[in-house]
Amino acid sequence: GAGVSQSPRYKVAKRGQDVALRCDPISGHVSLFWYQQALGQGPEFLTYFQNEAQLDKSGLPSDRFFAERPEGSVSTLKIQRTQQEDSAVYLCASSSDWNTEAFFGQGTRLTVV
Amino acid sequence: AQSVTQLDSQVPVFEEAPVELRCNYSSSVSVYLFWYVQYPNQGLQLLLKYLSGSTLVESINGFEAEFNKSQTSFHLRKPSVHISDTAEYFCAVSPNAGNMLTFGGGTRLMVKP
Numbered sequence: 001g002a003g004v005s006q007s008p009r010y011k012v013a014k015r016g017q018d019v020a021l022r023c024d025p026i027s028g029h030v031s032l033f034w035y036q037q038a039l040g041q042g043p044e045f046l047t048y049f050q051n052e053a054q055l056d057k058s059g060l061p062s063d064r065f066f067a068e069r070p071e072g073s074v075s076t077l078k079i080q081r082t083q084q085e086d087s088a089v090y091l092c093a094s095s096s097d098w099n100t101e102a103f104f105g106q107g108t109r110l111t112v113v
Numbered sequence: 114a115q116s117v118t119q120l121d122s123q124v125p126v127f128e129e130a131p132v133e134l135r136c137n138y139s140s141s142v143s144v145y146l147f148w149y150v151q152y153p154n155q156g157l158q159l160l161l162k163y164l165s166g167s168t169l170v171e172s173i174n175g176f177e178a179e180f181n182k183s184q185t186s187f188h189l190r191k192p193s194v195h196i197s198d199t200a201e202y203f204c205a206v207s208p209n210a211g212n213m214l215t216f217g218g219g220t221r222l223m224v225k226p
Contacts, residue, residue: 004156
């Protein structure tokens with residue numbers, strides 16, 4: 001596609017619900033990144049894929065967070081048993097390789113009530 | 114590990130006035146430096162970057178930033194701002210050329226008529 005696409009754009013979840021956030025990277029991009037941006041703060045790194053391999057998940061805040069990219073293209077970030085502190089914008093970015101410019105999607109705004 | 118500090122959370126300025134958005138960083142390794150812009154309801158867009166060579170880098174819309182290694186700074190400047198420059202600006206560093214980014218907290222530039 002023309003750019004990184006994320007869905008849904010907005011998600012409201014009740015505390016305790018599970019959510020799944022989708023990222024469609026730019027076609028052909030092998031590297032994919034997830035960031036979390038809390039209100040009024042800069043994005044913070046969550047996890048990184050090279051093709052289908054998750055090479056770094058050091059930024060995932062708890063074991064409730066899980067990301068996958070089974071075919072090396074679309075990625076899903078799953079949050080189990082959501083908590084209020086999970087409320088944030090989740091940004092996805094892709095790049096053609098590990099050391100090239102990353103292009104960001106518009107993000108998914110998650111609100112946990 | 115790296116960290117980025119943006120000292121000003123908000124910068125109000127009148128149209129056609131000059132502006133400087135400050136960014137300082139710390140890192141135990143050599144890093145590349147970036148400025149991203151986020152317009153309302155849009156994703157992050159790369160504004161400019163310093164990878165090597167001349168320490169003064171420019172964007173296509175009149176912004177410039179200067180890498181100062183001794184002061185570990187990468188301040189963003191524009192000699193005359195427009196209403197359309199109103200946005201959130203993020204400074205970021207990376208150990209490679211474009212991703213695995215560490216962001217600052219952001220500076221909201223508010224241009225007033």
